[in-house]
Amino acid sequence: MRIVLIGPPGAGKGTQARILTERLSVPAVSSGDLLRAEIREGTVLGQLAKQHTDAGELVPDEVTTTMVTRRLGEPDAVGGFLLDGFPRTVRQAALLEESLAEGETTLDAVLAFDMPDDEIVQRLTGRRICPGCGTTVHVVFSPPRVPGRCDACGNELTRRADDTEETVLRRLAVYAEQTVPLLRWYADRGLLLRVDAMGTVPEISDRVCAALALTT
Ligand code: AP5
Ligand code: ZN
Numbered sequence: 001m002r003i004v005l006i007g008p009p010g011a012g013k014g015t016q017a018r019i020l021t022e023r024l025s026v027p028a029v030s031s032g033d034l035l036r037a038e039i040r041e042g043t044v045l046g047q048l049a050k051q052h053t054d055a056g057e058l059v060p061d062e063v064t065t066t067m068v069t070r071r072l073g074e075p076d077a078v079g080g081f082l083l084d085g086f087p088r089t090v091r092q093a094a095l096l097e098e099s100l101a102e103g104e105t106t107l108d109a110v111l112a113f114d115m116p117d118d119e120i121v122q123r124l125t126g127r128r129i130c131p132g133c134g135t136t137v138h139v140v141f142s143p144p145r146v147p148g149r150c151d152a153c154g155n156e157l158t159r160r161a162d163d164t165e166e167t168v169l170r171r172l173a174v175y176a177e178q179t180v181p182l183l184r185w186y187a188d189r190g191l192l193l194r195v196d197a198m199g200t201v202p203e204i205s206d207r208v209c210a211a212l213a214l215t216t
Helices: 013-024 031-041 044-055 061-072 090-102 117-125 165-188 201-211
Strands: 002-006 028-030 081-084 109-114 127-129 136-138 192-196
Touching: 002 013, 002 165, 013 028, 013 081, 013 201, 028 031, 028 061, 031 044, 031 061, 031 081, 044 061, 044 165, 061 090, 090 165, 109 165, 109 201, 117 127, 117 165, 165 192, 192 201
Parallel strands: 002 081, 002 109, 028 081, 109 192
Antiparallel strands: 127 136
16 A cells, blocks of 8 residues: 555654554655654755754755655565655655656555644653664653653653743644645545544554554
8 A cells, every 4th residue: 555644743643654554564654754864964964954844944855855765665665565654745745746757656545643632742842762673662651661761672762852931833834834734635636635643653543453454
C-alpha cells in the first residue's frame, strides 16, 4: 500500500507510522527524519534545512520533494510506503502525484489526524528522543524507567530543537496556512480518511486500521 499520513505537528504521525510499518511490511519514510539526518551530517541540504526547521517554517518544496522521491526510488519502497510529514503543501502533493504517475502508480489512501492545539503543545514540549536508537517517549504520557535515559539503550534522551513552545506555536500556524488546504485537495481525489488522534496509542492504532479496513 502507498499511504500518506498528514496531521498537525505532534499528532502522533511518527508513533503510528512505527506501528503501521510493521503491520504492512512497508518502510515508513519521514521527511522530518530525512531532513534531520542531513542536518546531523552537515550536508549542504542540511545547512539550508536547519534555518527553516529551527524556525518552524517549511523547507522549500523542491528541496523536500527531491529528497523524498529519491528515497521512494530505493528498492524497499518500490512495493509500497508510508509517508510521514510529506507532502505538506499542495505543490508537494502535485509533484508527488507526477512522480508516482511516471512509475504508473498512485496513492491508496491519505490518513489525516485531527487534534486540538492545546494537546499538541503538551505532547511536543514533553517529547524526548533517543539519539542512539530513535525511541520517542513523553515525560508524562510514556515516561522512561530512569528519568532522562532511553529504556532500550541507556543513552541520554534529547529534546528536538523545534519542540520549544514558541516554535511549536509557529509550526501550528504554518500547518493551518500551508497544509490544511491539502486536505481538500486529497478529499477531492477521494483519498482522504480522517482519524481522531485523541486517545491512547493503541486506540488510535485501532482507528487507523479500521479506516484502512485492515482486520486486527
Ligand atoms: P516533522 O519531523 O515532520 O515534524 P511534525 O510534522 O511537526 O511532526 P512531529 O514529528 O513533531 O510529530 P508527530 O505527529 O510525528 O508526533 P509523534 O508521534 O512524535 O517536521 C519537522 C520540520 O521539518 C518541519 O517543521 C519543517 O521545517 C521540516 N519539514 C518536514 N517535512 C517537510 C515537508 N514535507 N516540507 C517542508 N518542510 C518539511 O508524537 C509526539 C509526542 O506525543 C511524543 O512524545 C509521543 O510519545 C507522544 N504521543 C504520541 N501519541 C500519543 C498518544 N496517543 N497519547 C499520548 N502521547 C502520545
Ligand atoms: Zn535508545
